[in-house]
Amino acid sequence: MVFPDILPSLSGRLDETAARVFTWAVRHGRLDERAADELGLTPEQLERATDDLSALHLLRPAPDGSSALIATNPELAAAELIGPINAVLQARQQQAAQVRTELLGLVPFYYEMRRERSSAEAIDVMENPDDVRAMFQELAANCRTEVFSAHPGIGSTEGMTDALARNLELLERGVRMRALYQHTVRVNPAMQSYASQLTASGCELRTDNEIVDRVVIVDREVAFIPRTGIGAPAGAVMVREPALVDYIYRSLEQCWGRAMPFDQEETRSVVAGYGEAGAAIKRSIARMLAEGSTDEQAARRLGMSVRTCRRHIAELMDSLGADSRFQAGVLAERAGVVTASAA
Secondary structure, eight states: OOOOOOSOOOTTTSOHHHHHHHHHHHHHSSBOTHHHHHHTOOHHHHHHHHHHHHHTTSEEEOTTSSSOEEEOOHHHHHHHHHHHHHHHHHHHHHHHHHHHHHHHTTHHHHHHHHHHHOGGGGEEEEOOHHHHHHHHHHHHHTOOSEEEEEEOSOOOHHHHHHHHHHHHHHHHTTOEEEEEEEGGGGGOHHHHHHHHHHHHTTOEEEEESOOOSOEEEETTTEEEEEOOSSSOOSSEEEEOOHHHHHHHHHHHHHHHHHSEEOOHHHHHHSSSSOTTHHHHHHHHHHHHHHHTOOHHHHHHHHTSOHHHHHHHHHHHHHHHTOSSHHHHHHHHHHTTTTTOOOO
């Protein structure tokens, strides 16, 4: 459908000369050749001003059939010019809505046919990170009820900046947001600021010792999981299969149930910064030592630097009077440190 240009160009048409001619016509009830002499205009200037005012619907022929022109109410002129434009815009909006409705009407058939061919096809492997971001932004923009996510490690400053605006917009729309992080975010200044802004806006945030990998679930209908274990670290896997999404959701619910709520004031009041999570980290380190994990393995699982992990190990060994890492693990297990209740 082609929409012609309806509104004439206004550039330079309603200038000072045209305004003076219009005012004269209003004052005298009509525009005639006397206007040129009284306004000090040449016939050419009067003719040009008359043409401009007529194009803008500010002058029109007198109803008595004479050659004179009469001034028009500017409100009427504006309505006559803008009315067709509004009609065009409304038609375009209706056309866009119709196209979107027709295309989205095929979505259920698209996924249903894919499931009939193979249930595996309800899983989209996206290799390009830009495609992943674009798809997630589209889903987030149309999210209705909840975004449930888990994030291992410490996010980058750039990533937190990008995510903050999007997450605050979701919260403002009334979308429930639950986010699970590792205990190490409690002592990271950037993450503390990020988390406090989210929780102040209604986000529910908890922390745990270990998080296997990043997971994002939108409306309990679509899940994003990392594209790992297949030879390429980039990209993600988007899951729409209801049974798989439900399984991922319930698994994340279990992690959420044993995690600790993030309390910004409590975190700030404790010198170490971990609050109650400090005891949980100590138990995890003791368990890993008993299992024979290396410093690097323990640090990676806990989302902290090797240096920080070694400091925690040294403190644990000192408190237990252990001479070696393995002995510390054994003594911690005998003392009930490993199996102690999180409470």
